[in-house]
Amino acid sequence: MNALNELRDFLPDDRTAALVTSDINRRYLSGFPSSAGAVLVTKSRFLLMVDFRYYEAAARRVQPPLEAFRYTRLTDDLNRIFLEENIKQVYLEEEAVTVSYFHELQATLIPEVLTDGLSDQLMKLRLCKTAPEVEKIITAQRITERAYTEVLNLLRPGVSERRIAVELEHLIKLYGGERVAFDLICVTGENTSLPHGVPSDRLVREGDFFTFDIGAVYDGYHSDMTRTVAVGHADEEMRLIYETVLQAHLNAARAIIAGNKVADVDLAARETIERCGYGEYFGHSTGHGVGLEIHEAPAVYKTNLTLLRDEMVITDEPGIYLPGRFGVRIEDMYLVRGERAVDLAEIPKDLTII
Numbered sequence: 001m002n003a004l005n006e007l008r009d010f011l012p013d014d015r016t017a018a019l020v021t022s023d024i025n026r027r028y029l030s031g032f033p034s035s036a037g038a039v040l041v042t043k044s045r046f047l048l049m050v051d052f053r054y055y056e057a058a059a060r061r062v063q064p065p066l067e068a069f070r071y072t073r074l075t076d077d078l079n080r081i082f083l084e085e086n087i088k089q090v091y092l093e094e095e096a097v098t099v100s101y102f103h104e105l106q107a108t109l110i111p112e113v114l115t116d117g118l119s120d121q122l123m124k125l126r127l128c129k130t131a132p133e134v135e136k137i138i139t140a141q142r143i144t145e146r147a148y149t150e151v152l153n154l155l156r157p158g159v160s161e162r163r164i165a166v167e168l169e170h171l172i173k174l175y176g177g178e179r180v181a182f183d184l185i186c187v188t189g190e191n192t193s194l195p196h197g198v199p200s201d202r203l204v205r206e207g208d209f210f211t212f213d214i215g216a217v218y219d220g221y222h223s224d225m226t227r228t229v230a231v232g233h234a235d236e237e238m239r240l241i242y243e244t245v246l247q248a249h250l251n252a253a254r255a256i257i258a259g260n261k262v263a264d265v266d267l268a269a270r271e272t273i274e275r276c277g278y279g280e281y282f283g284h285s286t287g288h289g290v291g292l293e294i295h296e297a298p299a300v301y302k303t304n305l306t307l308l309r310d311e312m313v314i315t316d317e318p319g320i321y322l323p324g325r326f327g328v329r330i331e332d333m334y335l336v337r338g339e340r341a342v343d344l345a346e347i348p349k350d351l352t353i354i
């Protein structure tokens, strides 16, 4: 419940409250998933406010100092609490509340509504993961790895991208993933030059690259991994591109050091690829934070001057994409730990030929 305490410290005084209504941040603060509700933080209380459908489950799940609270009409119950506690101002999530919900809350809540800083504060709290959060990300990764290892047995000339994607999704759920982390990218041959290609009926052919960009969700937490493998054989140019991307990935990983800027990680990958003459074929950022969302702060890009801190989890995923021909991307998640980041993947990164 450390995040709740931090959020209470964010409140300037005991007449101010924070009202967290987004699904993701409610889950972050309470550990409880639901499709509706709110977490209310005041200087004296932490409430998970849910309706009849969720109340019993929430009451069983939450631990003090967080209390489960059953509301009938959220704004009426909130106003009752605000009057009891003499709350004059309430923060809303400026990046999550819709314009119409903002107007509704502004019109119905007794305190003045504030829209400056709560989303930003929650984003900062979520940057560094707790030990249980890291464990969930690792579990999601192990589920993905088990599914991936099994699916490699199906990868041969004649199998379709779609078949591989569907098998992976099936296995990720079978092995305990609550769902896939995003629409899985399984592409082969010329489609590997599409960084976000969609699985099609294209059949794998001898000499193709096949790119897997895959992940699972475990108890709300995501994993993200990309592997590019060759089917049958890889020609000299494919090997050169693969080795360049691998060097970019490894150089970026070496820059994941607490105290470095996020930009340093991006630049390490980008400069490696530029030095080899493929800079124009690497058009996306090197990575992103991972947690309750598949893409969250920090964006690993050359203009992001955020400092890396212990317990952040970021991806490292450089790529080279030759339009109409082929592409290579190698991605893993790293946990920032002092001078040497922890690679959260156990699947080798060297070129695999199936």
Ligand SMILES: [Mn+2]
Residues within 6 Å of the ligand: 224, 225, 288, 315, 317, 331
């Ligand atoms: Mn990614």
